Amino acid sequence: IGQKIEYVESCPSTQIIAHQLAQEGAPDGTVVLTETQTAGRGRLARKWDSAAQKGVWMSIILRPDVVPQKAPQFTLVTAVAVVRAIEEVTRLQPKIKWPNDILLNGKKCTGILTELQSDADGIQALIIGIGLNVNQEKKDFDPEVQEIATSLKLESGETVSRQKLVQSLLYYMEIYTQLYIEEGFGMLKILWESYSTTIGQPVRARMTNQTLEGIAEGITDDGVLQLRTADGKLHGIYSADIEMTN
Numbered sequence: 001i002g003q004k005i006e007y008v009e010s011c012p013s014t015q016i017i018a019h020q021l022a023q024e025g026a027p028d029g030t031v032v033l034t035e036t037q038t039a040g041r042g043r044l045a046r047k048w049d050s051a052a053q054k055g056v057w058m059s060i061i062l063r064p065d066v067v068p069q070k071a072p073q074f075t076l077v078t079a080v081a082v083v084r085a086i087e088e089v090t091r092l093q094p095k096i097k098w099p100n101d102i103l104l105n106g107k108k109c110t111g112i113l114t115e116l117q118s119d120a121d122g123i124q125a126l127i128i129g130i131g132l133n134v135n136q137e138k139k140d141f142d143p144e145v146q147e148i149a150t151s152l153k154l155e156s157g158e159t160v161s162r163q164k165l166v167q168s169l170l171y172y173m174e175i176y177t178q179l180y181i182e183e184g185f186g187m188l189k190i191l192w193e194s195y196s197t198t199i200g201q202p203v204r205a206r207m208t209n210q211t212l213e214g215i216a217e218g219i220t221d222d223g224v225l226q227l228r229t230a231d232g233k234l235h236g237i238y239s240a241d242i243e244m245t246n
């Protein structure tokens with residue numbers, strides 16, 4: 001991962017560039033990096049605030065053999081890689097909120113967006129977007145996210161090297177995607193759960209057509225969240241917004 005890095009000073013979204021490159025046949029592990037995005041995108045069609053020179057805005061093209069069914073696991077693997085990179089470069093202790101938010105003191109410092117793409121020949125790729133808030137001050141965030149977003153600098157009180165973070169992140173992405181491809185999700189699931197704030201906690205899961213409350217008991221080997229409601233039923237949650245209710 002990162003043998004080929006496409007660096008651009010500014011762009012609408014590294015996801016868009018990565019999709020284009022993937023369509024043109026860019027190899028597995030190609031990375032797109034930028035200083036600022038004018039139309040950064042988040043999950044569920046939200047926008048992603050990407051202040052210039054203050055974060056790590058990158059997309060990684062992966063071409064594993066097992067693309068479509070495994071996309072959720074790659075998101076979880078990426079979350080573990082991000083946590084390890086932050087731990088290595090700072091003294092912070094990030095937590096993961098299912099499926100893919102990285103939190104510091106309960107506020108979001110990183111978002112991960114995994115998208116699928118297939119070209120005319122049906123060859124598929126995963127485009128994994130990572131938005132890591134590094135050196136923002138509070139005023140650098142949009143007013144509507146100021147209370148829920150944070151940066152490594154805000155939490156540690158120190159300016160953090162984006163270069164070190166990129167290096168460390170690519171290193172852990174390499175190690176953990178390889179581990180996942182060769183040995184499956186077992187070890188990574190244990191790691192993921194050890195960093196998770198969600199597991200064992202009462203949560204509210206908002207989905208498009210319903211909202212469920214219960215205890216998040218764990219994740220399956222497919223990355224599906226297991227939620228136990230008060231009536232004792234176990235629900236598999238594939239996609240939702242999770243809120244802690246304690």
Ligand code: BTN
Nearest residue numbers: 013040041042043058111129131
């Ligand atoms: C989320 O909603 O939490 C996911 C946010 C993902 C943001 C990153 S920044 C780099 C890449 N390019 C984008 O437009 N989005 C992702």
